Amino acid sequence: MHVAAGISGGVDSAVAAWLLLEQGHSVSGVFMQNWEEDDNDYCTAVEDYRDAAGVCDQLGIPLSAVNFSAEYWDRVFAGFLDEYNAGRTPNPDILCNSEIKFRAFLDHARTNGAAAIATGHYARTDKAADGQYRLLRGVDESKDQSYFLHLLNQEQLSRAIFPVGSLIKSDLRAIAHDLNLQVHSKRDSTGICFIGERRFRDFLAEFVTRKPGPIKSLQGDTVGQHTGLAFYTIGQRQGLGIGGHANYDDTPWYVASKNMHSNELIVVQGHDHPALHAHTLKASQLHWIRSRPDADLHCTARVRYRQRDTECIVKPDGDTQAIVEFTNSVRAITPGQSVVFYNGDECLGGGIIESAYQKSPPATHSG
Numbered sequence: 001m002h003v004a005a006g007i008s009g010g011v012d013s014a015v016a017a018w019l020l021l022e023q024g025h026s027v028s029g030v031f032m033q034n035w036e037e038d039d040n041d042y043c044t045a046v047e048d049y050r051d052a053a054g055v056c057d058q059l060g061i062p063l064s065a066v067n068f069s070a071e072y073w074d075r076v077f078a079g080f081l082d083e084y085n086a087g088r089t090p091n092p093d094i095l096c097n098s099e100i101k102f103r104a105f106l107d108h109a110r111t112n113g114a115a116a117i118a119t120g121h122y123a124r125t126d127k128a129a130d131g132q133y134r135l136l137r138g139v140d141e142s143k144d145q146s147y148f149l150h151l152l153n154q155e156q157l158s159r160a161i162f163p164v165g166s167l168i169k170s171d172l173r174a175i176a177h178d179l180n181l182q183v184h185s186k187r188d189s190t191g192i193c194f195i196g197e198r199r200f201r202d203f204l205a206e207f208v209t210r211k212p213g214p215i216k217s218l219q220g221d222t223v224g225q226h227t228g229l230a231f232y233t234i235g236q237r238q239g240l241g242i243g244g245h246a247n248y249d250d251t252p253w254y255v256a257s258k259n260m261h262s263n264e265l266i267v268v269q270g271h272d273h274p275a276l277h278a279h280t281l282k283a284s285q286l287h288w289i290r291s292r293p294d295a296d297l298h299c300t301a302r303v304r305y306r307q308r309d310t311e312c313i314v315k316p317d318g319d320t321q322a323i324v325e326f327t328n329s330v331r332a333i334t335p336g337q338s339v340v341f342y343n344g345d346e347c348l349g350g351g352i353i354e355s356a357y358q359k360s361p362p363a364t365h366s367g
Helices: 011-022 045-059 069-085 092-111 154-158 169-178 200-205
Strands: 002-006 026-033 063-067 116-118 123-127 133-137 213-217 222-226 253-259 264-269 277-288 297-302 310-316 322-331 338-343 346-357
Touching (some): 002 011, 002 092, 011 026, 011 045, 011 116, 011 169, 026 092, 045 063, 069 092, 092 154, 133 154, 297 346
Parallel strands (some): 002 026, 002 116, 026 063, 213 264
Antiparallel strands (some): 123 133, 213 222, 253 264, 297 310, 297 338, 310 322, 338 346
């Protein structure tokens, strides 16, 4: 089978391509550029392409480059900015996977004769008894990336291969070292791919208008000034700039909520302040990888990457919304982020967090 392998210039995609060759596939490498950046001090695309080309040369496979910058702006980044302007905290890497790496790239690969695409994600797939594809966690719990892939559909999963999903990262690096791949010791990339090494707030300020306002305690005291609600996220401690205040001690401050109407940032003291915890959230834009539950679903969920799973009950509210009730309280549930559901190793799907509540959502009344 001919497989188009996404080659990013990192060690994961390099070993993924080698594994495909070992499995007997015909492999071609594709380097995706998803962001136009004039300042090479921040953009690593040039260096990454050199590394990708070096890897493909070592493996003896062809490499082509494709520019998805326009698709990225339209399908991912425009919505990313809308969410930040609305005071929410989106996760663009999730949309990048569903709209770019497993849609635009998949379309490109199939147009050019590939039967499937492969990436270096730490995830796995298999076929259930009903013939549908399941998305499974990667074996390496510390690297599992199923959270970022929960929007994939059956067509995308049927054409996707995750060669490194069954490997532990240390074993993968050992393979790369034994093969003498030039990227065997290259540092893993972190954060949003196109931002590079700059501070995220500086990057965001290029696109989002600053609208300063007061930072207030739950008691209503003004304890500082914020630079714009878009630049803060729930649970944040760093960068608040709150100095000494006569009515409060030196306990660290954390962002508890945002009042968009009054342009106020609400903060509390203490990492485990009750205002930072909630037992219930409302989710929208639900996507189920296999089938949508018709009744309450008992499963586990996480509200951010690298968070431990928490037992919960998902209560459907129509086709695309749900109320999620957690057995234990969850800290810093953030509107705009994704809640992702699991049954053991299987990723079931997820949705966008709209709001969080201490116990249960307020009652709604129709006229």
